[in-house]
Amino acid sequence: MKKVLLAILLTGASAATCLAQKSGAGKFSIGLELGTPTGDISNFYNLAVGGSVKYDVPIETGTTFNVSLGYTSLQGKHNFGSTGFVPLKAGLKHYFDKGFYGEGQLGAAFSTEDNGGTFFAYSPGIGYTFAGGFDIGVRYEAWSKNGTIGQFATRLAFNF
DSSP states (O other), X not given: OHHHHHHHHHHXXXXXXXXXXXXOOOEEEEEEEEEEEEGGGGGTEEEEEEEEEEEEEEEETTEEEEEEEEEEEEEESTTOOEEEEEEEEEEEEEEEETTEEEEEEEEEEXXXXXXXXXXXXXXXXXXXXXXXXXXXXXXXXXXXXXXXXXXXXXXXXXXX
């Protein structure tokens, strides 16, 4: 499963590189993320904290293909401890008006726990990119494998 996802990611990144040569330069962003766990998992964890790096490549006017890699730590309640995940996702972002955009990503989230496994990840969201390169986005993100770990999250980022 991991090899298949890595192959998909590398193929997407290669295609994005080719498109970037035609459409203009891509942009990196680095961001801090805070989230609130949802569903049954919220009985055990009360906060998601992390960071991510994202690369956006223009593919059409107002639309970009993106790839992101991050780390998320779920902070436990009542001495439950914490657990970590490494989400790796690819998706599309479309700007509707000025800096407002909608975004959707699919990928995998790898547990940092022993025998934690790989989860299917998906995250639809909206956001706004400011003229100075700052970006704020909100999304619902879920990781599914024999149940779902979900969160509502905010990403504060700087584009360069």
